[in-house]
Amino acid sequence: EAQVTQNPRYLITVTGKKLTVTCSQNMNHEYMSWYRQDPGLGLRQIYYSMNVEVTDKGDVPEGYKVSRKEKRNFPLILESPSPNQTSLYFCASSSTGIEQYFGPGTRLTVT
């Protein structure tokens, strides 16, 4: 089944404790992106990748890192999480850069 998977789905952590949210797609897509979704603000892009070893900042990259060492995986790294990073995070992939397939989301709470 073609899909985008994210892990974990739910995470509660404390300020400053490094964490990684994994994202994997099995559709051989070149494009991958990370978004955060906050009430009233819609989806905002954090980082995107157009292929292996090619990543760039989206609209809200501060406090986040990503890597794209292999095509299928695009982990999101929070080196020192802060409460303002409490949000719902979505990973997405695309073959065309237009139609995106989204994962199920990761709800992160930073206390």
Add this chain to the structure above:
Amino acid sequence: GESVGLHLPTLSVQEGDNSIINCAYSNSASDYFIWYKQESGKGPQFIIDIRSNMDKRQGQRVTVLLNKTVKHLSLQIAATQPGDSAVYFCAENPTNNYGQNFVFGPGTRLSVLP
């Protein structure tokens, strides 16, 4: 700055009626516009897209209209069903660089009444 907005944050329609969800965008240079549907607890799901050189595109029970003169986008859902209840987002690609910088609106919640 560039923005994509929605005229109505919530919309309630009777089952079987047609729904119209509106969206205003600000960047006249955007090349692609997309509608997504997000059901509760799930990630957004692609519905339909339209390129700036078109003014109408039809899918299964959905039609997207683009009016570049007033920078307005709408999604029409025919014969709305309970399964259409969701939040609908419009998105534009202001940089015309596919894969990046799609700007999403805050969403419209569609409720289908029995």
